[in-house]
Amino acid sequence: MNNKPIIALDFPNEKDVLQFLNQFDEKLFVKIGMELYLQEGPSIVAAVKDLGHDVFLDLKLHDIPNTVKSAMKGLARLGVDLVNVHAAGGIDMMEGALEGLEAGTQSGSSRARLIAVTQLTSTTEEQMQQQQKIQLPLIESVLHYAKITKQAGLDGVVCSVHEAAAIAEACGEEFLRVTPGIRLAGGESHDQKRVATPDYARKNGSSLIVVGRAITKAENPLIAYKKVVELWEEK
Ligand code: C5P
Secondary structure, X not given: OOOOOEEEOOOOOHHHHHHHHOOOOOOXXXXXXXXXXXXXXXXXXXXXXXXXXXXXXXXXXXXXXXXXXXXXXXXXXXXXXXXXXXXXXXXXXXXHHHHHHHHHOOOOOOOOEEEEEOXXXXXXXXXXXXXXXXXXXXXXXXXXXXXXXXXXXXOEEEOOHHHHHHHHHXXXXXXXXXXXXXXXXXXXXXXXXXXXXXXXXXXXXXXXEEEOHHHHOOOOHHHHHHHHXXXXXXX
């Protein structure tokens, strides 16, 4: 698994994905989310892996432990590099996910890294308190989810940049902080509420960044990607 900015391939079909990927002549790290996976099925993962790219399969599983375990066993066979669940599913569910992933990984291959979503980056503190009835500051809820994720033995979490440093402090540098909600300065924030630029993310504890529309909807995606890489890698 490389540590390049992860491009969210939020396209409706394989044709659009291949057209998009054609603009790049390097090995990328891309994210396949539910929109694309549910339209195209597992073959889209194989198609992208065959092109040599690393794949984060972002299906955010959240169900009873046994179901998640079986689903993860199947996903492991796809040879993806990173997968996720919702931490809100609880410790038993996360442990089940890990067991399934280990059971489904072919011998000789390395197991996909498994991370858990804490609070979606589209959620505000007010929404969390009113709709989820979690009467805590958002950072406390995110930290709690990160700690139970670590307890379950997972490799890290999905969180916003604004929580990444606190999670590194509480759970250790090795524990991944994968942060979506990345925007270039002056860009639109769309439906994301907790956004940050790539350089801000790097300086504030992100291990990996996920960038979707700031690249895919840019006038020139290749130039936007290069800008993101430059900011992410800036010393
Ligand atoms: O276009 P944008 O950069 O907002 O895309 C972010 C991507 O990261 C989307 O595919 C979204 O589903 C995903 N994501 C997120 N927040 C999370 C987990 C995943 O935005 N907490």
